[in-house]
Amino acid sequence: MTKTAHDFAKASAKALGDRQSRAILHKAIGHIRVLRQRSVNAMPDFAERQARAVAVRDKTLAKLPELLEKLEASVTAAGGRVHYAETAETAAKLVAGILAERGVRLVVKGKSMVSEEMGLNEVLEAAGIEAVETDLGEYIIQLAGQRPSHILAPALHVSKEQVSDLFARKFGRTSTDIPEMTRIARDSLRQKFLAADAGITGCNIAIAETGTVTVLENEGNIRLSGSCPPIHIALMTLEKVVETLADAAVVLDILPPAATGQTLPVHLSFFTGARREGERDGPREMHLVILDNGRSDILADPKLRSILRCIRCGACLNVCPVYQSVGGHAYGTVYPGPMGSVISPLLKDNPGDPRQPFACTHCAACSEACPAGIDHPALLQELRRRVSETETDLPVAAFNLLARHPLLFGGAAAVGRLFDPKLREVAAVAPDAPVGRFLRCREFPGLARPFSRRFKALARRLKRLQGGRA
Numbered sequence: 001m002t003k004t005a006h007d008f009a010k011a012s013a014k015a016l017g018d019r020q021s022r023a024i025l026h027k028a029i030g031h032i033r034v035l036r037q038r039s040v041n042a043m044p045d046f047a048e049r050q051a052r053a054v055a056v057r058d059k060t061l062a063k064l065p066e067l068l069e070k071l072e073a074s075v076t077a078a079g080g081r082v083h084y085a086e087t088a089e090t091a092a093k094l095v096a097g098i099l100a101e102r103g104v105r106l107v108v109k110g111k112s113m114v115s116e117e118m119g120l121n122e123v124l125e126a127a128g129i130e131a132v133e134t135d136l137g138e139y140i141i142q143l144a145g146q147r148p149s150h151i152l153a154p155a156l157h158v159s160k161e162q163v164s165d166l167f168a169r170k171f172g173r174t175s176t177d178i179p180e181m182t183r184i185a186r187d188s189l190r191q192k193f194l195a196a197d198a199g200i201t202g203c204n205i206a207i208a209e210t211g212t213v214t215v216l217e218n219e220g221n222i223r224l225s226g227s228c229p230p231i232h233i234a235l236m237t238l239e240k241v242v243e244t245l246a247d248a249a250v251v252l253d254i255l256p257p258a259a260t261g262q263t264l265p266v267h268l269s270f271f272t273g274a275r276r277e278g279e280r281d282g283p284r285e286m287h288l289v290i291l292d293n294g295r296s297d298i299l300a301d302p303k304l305r306s307i308l309r310c311i312r313c314g315a316c317l318n319v320c321p322v323y324q325s326v327g328g329h330a331y332g333t334v335y336p337g338p339m340g341s342v343i344s345p346l347l348k349d350n351p352g353d354p355r356q357p358f359a360c361t362h363c364a365a366c367s368e369a370c371p372a373g374i375d376h377p378a379l380l381q382e383l384r385r386r387v388s389e390t391e392t393d394l395p396v397a398a399f400n401l402l403a404r405h406p407l408l409f410g411g412a413a414a415v416g417r418l419f420d421p422k423l424r425e426v427a428a429v430a431p432d433a434p435v436g437r438f439l440r441c442r443e444f445p446g447l448a449r450p451f452s453r454r455f456k457a458l459a460r461r462l463k464r465l466q467g468g469r470a
């Protein structure tokens with residue numbers, strides 16, 4: 001596992017201090033949760049639909065290599081080309097290479113967390129290619145020079161007023177009326193769609209039997225990105241494939257309700273290959289880039305593979321008390337929240353802080369909300385166990401030693417009881433010392449009298465009670 005410099009604990013502490021962003025986040029997430037609940041309530045058979053989707057995801061994972069081969073054959077037959085990339089870095093270079101070879105200077109992009117995983121925008125910029133995000137949330141984030149904070153709603157942490165200020169700075173036009181703000185963004189983006197040499201999209205589901213890339217969206221920017229420019233590049237991670245159109249329909253049945261509370265999104269696009277003989281529109285070239293970045297290893301790992309069932313609905317983020325408190329940026333990875341805490345440490349490039357799985361309260365709200373039936377707490381527990389095996393945690397190591405030696409344990413506990421009443425004072429004097437940090441947000445119950453001593457008194461009391469009854 002590649003270690004990165006990101007420190008989740010420090011980033012979280014900073015995020016917790018940002019009251020304004022937390023308030024914006026709470027309001028936005030509250031709204032999404034109400035929509036989702038309304039939509040799930042309107043489907044009395046949601047549990048059965050969910051069970052069908054889980055079965056499809058498991059069937060897919062069980063025959064993934066075979067399905068990927070089938071997908072490649074179907075895409076090729078439809079006039080497209082499939083490229084496999086083992087790491088995020090190679091994938092980004094591959095895409096930049098395709099574009100550079102064709103002299104592309106302007107790209108319109110959208111709906112792709114995979115491109116974030118690849119760090120694609122930076123690689124394209126270094127190659128002299130302008131990449132414009134076209135999803136409104138992603139566009140706002142790009143203009144602000146930030147990263148998405150949510151896998152579905154990238155600008156969830158930004159208020160309407162902040163967007164208005166941003167547009168005033170960037171376009172010299174402003175408003176806090178949302179339709180007007182959307183018009184401002186649209187006026188700028190429309191020119192880009194018409195001028196772009198290539199369009200890059202993500203992929204919600206790839207259908208092996210037809211070679212179709214399916215994308216859900218509400219703004220129409222993906223349909224334009226995939227059909228206006230002469231080149232379309234779709235990006236997916238390898239687990240996104242399903243076998244048949246019928247299987248795709250089963251997943252589509254639960255994805256919009258779980259994600260945004262919609263029965264169906266406004267636009268549901270099916271891209272199959274390149275423009276055919278006699279067709280008047282569509283891209284002349286279509287490429288499908290399939291990224292691995294550690295997912296083959298996850299697939300081969302029976303204890304963790306269920307995370308690959310994920311359909312990226314974002315529901316687990318919206319109910320997670322940790323995500324709701326610190327927001328997406330604190331994670332320092334592309335995928336935040338419960339699903340991110342499981343998958344990010346397993347990725348080859350940009351795995352984030354390996355201790356991220358420890359930032360979980362085990363409330364299990366995520367597994368309850370997950371339409372793919374993923375048991376995040378169990379997976380996080382397994383990741384913690386693996387981290388603990390490779391790292392020496394001094395307090396835990398000390399406890400292990402004491403627990404194996406009763407005499408030592410008794411002595412250490414006696415010393416601990418001497419200092420116990422002073423701990424709060426130590427915490428006040430040295431708030432950044434380990435004891436200070438530990439007590440900053442905890443009520444320490446204090447070290448009780450050892451059970452061996454309490455046992456004698458309890459035994460005497462029990463005897464008295466039994467004697468009284470007789």
Ligand code: SF4
Pocket residue numbers: 309310311312313314315316317339366369370371372373374
């Ligand atoms: S883990 Fe489950 S709830 Fe979270 S994004 Fe994936 S499918 Fe949705």
